Amino acid sequence: MPLNTNMQISTSNEYGKLKSVIVGSVNNMSWPADDKEFNTSIDRSTYPTTLIRGAIPDAVKQEATEDLERLVNILENKKIKVYRPLTTKPHWAYSARDIILTIGDMVIQCPTPFDSRADELELYPFLNDCKPVRAPRPRNSNDPCFDAANILKVDDKLVYSLSHSANDAGADWLQKTVGTAYEVVKWKVVDHEITHIDSTLLTINKNTVIVNASRVKEQDLPNFMQDYKKIWIDDIVSRDFDHFPYASKWIGMNMLSLDPETVLVDEIQVELKKKLEENNFNVIPTSMRQSRTLGGGFHCVTNDLVRE
Numbered sequence: 457m458p459l460n461t462n463m464q465i466s467t468s469n470e471y472g473k474l475k476s477v478i479v480g481s482v483n484n485m486s487w488p489a490d491d492k493e494f495n496t497s498i499d500r501s502t503y504p505t506t507l508i509r510g511a512i513p514d515a516v517k518q519e520a521t522e523d524l525e526r527l528v529n530i531l532e533n534k535k536i537k538v539y540r541p542l543t544t545k546p547h548w549a550y551s552a553r554d555i556i557l558t559i560g561d562m563v564i565q566c567p568t569p570f571d572s573r574a575d576e577l578e579l580y581p582f583l584n585d586c587k588p589v590r591a592p593r594p595r596n597s598n599d600p601c602f603d604a605a606n607i608l609k610v611d612d613k614l615v616y617s618l619s620h621s622a623n624d625a626g627a628d629w630l631q632k633t634v635g636t637a638y639e640v641v642k643w644k645v646v647d648h649e650i651t652h653i654d655s656t657l658l659t660i661n662k663n664t665v666i667v668n669a670s671r672v673k674e675q676d677l678p679n680f681m682q683d684y685k686k687i688w689i690d691d692i693v694s695r696d697f698d699h700f701p702y703a704s705k706w707i708g709m710n711m712l713s714l715d716p717e718t719v720l721v722d723e724i725q726v727e728l729k730k731k732l733e734e735n736n737f738n739v740i741p742t743s744m745r746q747s748r749t750l751g752g753g754f755h756c757v758t759n760d761l762v763r764e
Contacts, residue, residue: 472763602626702751710753
């Protein structure tokens with residue numbers, strides 16, 4: 457993959473026609489051993505086993521690699537330009553969307569609470585020409601802190617999911633950074649503690665949202681979404697996982713829009729596919745077998761660079 461001196465960023469929603477995108481990698485993927493926020497996130501789990509730190513198992517790596525390559529082939533067959541991270545050192549950039557926020561023509565390295573991912577922008581040297589904004593590192597609980605995956609891009613609004621990985625100060629810093637072109641809308645899921653937003657709420661075309669009905673009630677949605685068309689997801693098929701689930705079963709509703717009529721979903725989600733088709737969407741099913749093990753579905757493992 458050559459370094460592209462003509463790299464462009466142009467994206468302000470989750471559903472415009474996708475033209476170029478980053479797809480994550482599991483090559484050299486390794487869970488960190490000395491990241492305080494990561495350890496805390498594992499400790500929150502009620503699952504009886506715990507995650508084994510270090511390199512991911514070969515069987516997990518093989519299946520995840522196969523599924524990512526299948527995803528890349530689907531995208532490239534749709535004439536979508538695909539970029540991959542340069543993973544020559546241990547990392548956990550499988551979920552390429554987590555740390556790098558692309559909005560408008562900007563690239564923002566977010567002030568993630570995960571120290572082991574603080575310099576993840578280095579995996580994407582092809583973004584250097586975009587003059588990325590590097591947020592200051594959070595050193596205490598009052599400093600700006602958020603992941604890119606806490607944010608849902610909805611044209612001129614950025615829905616900002618307040619959680620243990622995104623604080624009020626982070627929303628305020630983001631608003632100053634993006635200026636008046638976008639309104640940062642702080643949003644808190646009242647009855648459920650979520651980390652990232654895209655297994656709870658997604659937009660898949662203009663004025664249409666996919667909503668996790670187990671977590672969100674209609675009155676909980678941001679005010680500007682009250683008159684949107686809502687597709688409520690009452691349940692989801694639970695993927696198997698290796699030893700420890702880094703994501704809940706709801707990673708199964710994590711989908712990627714290729715354009716306002718076309719979505720890519722996990723092939724085991726038959727009822728989800730049916731519901732989307734009933735709402736006049738074209739659905740492309742494919743596999744994401746290690747999504748729960750590695751904590752990322754199709755929206756997580758991609759990061760749109762250009763959408764029309």
